[in-house]
Amino acid sequence: MGAQWKAKGKDLAASARGRLFGKLAKDIMIAARNGPDPAANSRLRLVVEQARKVSMPKETLERAIKKGAGLTGEAVHFEHVVYEGFAPHQVPVMVECLTDNLNRAASEMRVLFRKGQLGSSGSVGWDFDHVGMIEAEVAVAGSDPEEAAIEAGAQDLEAAEDGVTLFITAPTDLDLVSRALPAHGFTVLSAKLGYRPKNPVAPSSLTAAQLEEVESFLAALDGNEDVQNVFAGLGA
Numbered sequence: 001m002g003a004q005w006k007a008k009g010k011d012l013a014a015s016a017r018g019r020l021f022g023k024l025a026k027d028i029m030i031a032a033r034n035g036p037d038p039a040a041n042s043r044l045r046l047v048v049e050q051a052r053k054v055s056m057p058k059e060t061l062e063r064a065i066k067k068g069a070g071l072t073g074e075a076v077h078f079e080h081v082v083y084e085g086f087a088p089h090q091v092p093v094m095v096e097c098l099t100d101n102l103n104r105a106a107s108e109m110r111v112l113f114r115k116g117q118l119g120s121s122g123s124v125g126w127d128f129d130h131v132g133m134i135e136a137e138v139a140v141a142g143s144d145p146e147e148a149a150i151e152a153g154a155q156d157l158e159a160a161e162d163g164v165t166l167f168i169t170a171p172t173d174l175d176l177v178s179r180a181l182p183a184h185g186f187t188v189l190s191a192k193l194g195y196r197p198k199n200p201v202a203p204s205s206l207t208a209a210q211l212e213e214v215e216s217f218l219a220a221l222d223g224n225e226d227v228q229n230v231f232a233g234l235g236a
Contacts, residue, residue, distance in 0.1 A: 006222075017054075023228055024051045025064040026098045029076050032068030042175045046191045053189060083109045084125055085118040088213040089206055092124040092233035094195040099226040108224055115217050127233060128195040132174030134167040135160060136186040143185025152180035158236075164189065168196065197233035 028051065031044035038045035044065070051061050066072050079102050083095040093116070099105040110118060134154070138145075145165045149157045154177050156168040165186070169177045171193055178191045203211055214234065222230050 019223065019225075020054060021051075021056050021060060022225065024054070024056060025060065026078060026228065028061065028064040029068030030078060030098065032065045033070075033076075036065050036069035036071065042179075046175075046178060046188070049188070050190045081105065082121075082125075083113075083118065084121065084123050085113050085116055086124065087116045087217045087232060087234075089201075089210050091201050091214050092127050092197065093218070093221070094125065094128055094231040095221055095227055096194075096229040096231075097224075097226045098228050101226075105226040108226065112217075112221055112224065115213075115220075124233070125195075127198050128231065129198060130171055131155070131194065131196050132169035132171050132177065132191065133194045133196070134169065134174070134178055134181065134191045135164050135189040136167060136181050137162075137164050137189060138185060139182070139187040140185035145186075148181060148184035148186055151184050152177045192229070194229060195231040197231070200233045200235040202235045 024047065027047045028044065031041060031047050034043065035041045036044075038048045048061065048065075063072075067074050068076055070076075077100055078098045079100070081097050081099065081102065083097065085093055085095075087093050095109070097105050097109075145157055145159075145167075148154075149167055152167070153173055154167040154169050155173075158166045158168070160166045167177060167181065174191055174193060178188050181188055206214065214232075218230055218232055221227055
C-alpha cells in the first residue's frame with residue numbers, strides 16, 4: 001500500500017470535513033510561504049487544486065493563502081515532525097505532524113501510542129521508502145496507466161479505490177510527473193511526498209479482531225489535530 005492510510009468509506013460528517021479542511025489549510029499555508037500565486041508556485045497549485053476538489057469554501061482557501069504568505073500580518077509557525085513506531089500487532093507506522101506546539105504534539109503522540117509502541121527516529125523509517133505519491137484518475141477514455149507512468153516518468157504505480165491510480169515517483173520528480181500526467185489522459189487529484197512500506201504486513205495474516213484494532217489505532221492517530229498524514233505498513 002503506497003498511499004497514506006485513509007479511513008474506509010466516504011465519511012462526509014461535518015467533523016470529518018472539518019478535520020480535512022484543517023489539514024489542507026495547513027498545507028496551503030506552508031506552501032504559500034513561497035508565494036501566494038498558484039501559477040508561480042507549483043506546490044501551492046497542487047494543494048489548492050486538491051482543496052477545490054473537496055469543496056473547501058473559497059473564503060477558507062483564500063484566507064489560508066494570505067495567512068501563509070504573510071499578507072494578513074499574522075505569524076504562521078508550524079514545525080514539521082515525523083513520529084515512528086508500531087500500531088498493534090507490529091504494523092509499522094510513520095506519522096507526519098505539522099504543529100505550532102511541539103511539546104503538545106509529543107505528549108499526545110505518547111498517549112496515542114500507548115496501544116502500540118512509539119519508537120525513536122529511524123526505528124521503522126528504514127522499512128519505508130520516501131517517495132512522491134500522485135493520485136490521478138482517467139480523464140480521457142482508454143488512457144493506459146502503465147503507459148502514462150512510463151511516459152510521464154513515474155517509477156511505479158498501484159491501483160487505488162474508485163478507479164484512481166497511485167503513481168509513485170522519486171521525491172525530486174513529484175512536480176515534473178504531476179505536470180506530465182494530464183498530457184497522457186489523467187487528471188491529478190493529489191500530489192505529495194510520503195512514505196511507502198517496503199515490507200507491508202498482509203491483512204490476511206491478522207484476524208478480523210486484530211485488523212479492527214489496527215484500524216482503530218490508525219483512525220485515532222489520523223483524528224489528532226497535529227497529524228497531517230499517517231503511513232502504515234499494511235498491505236492492500
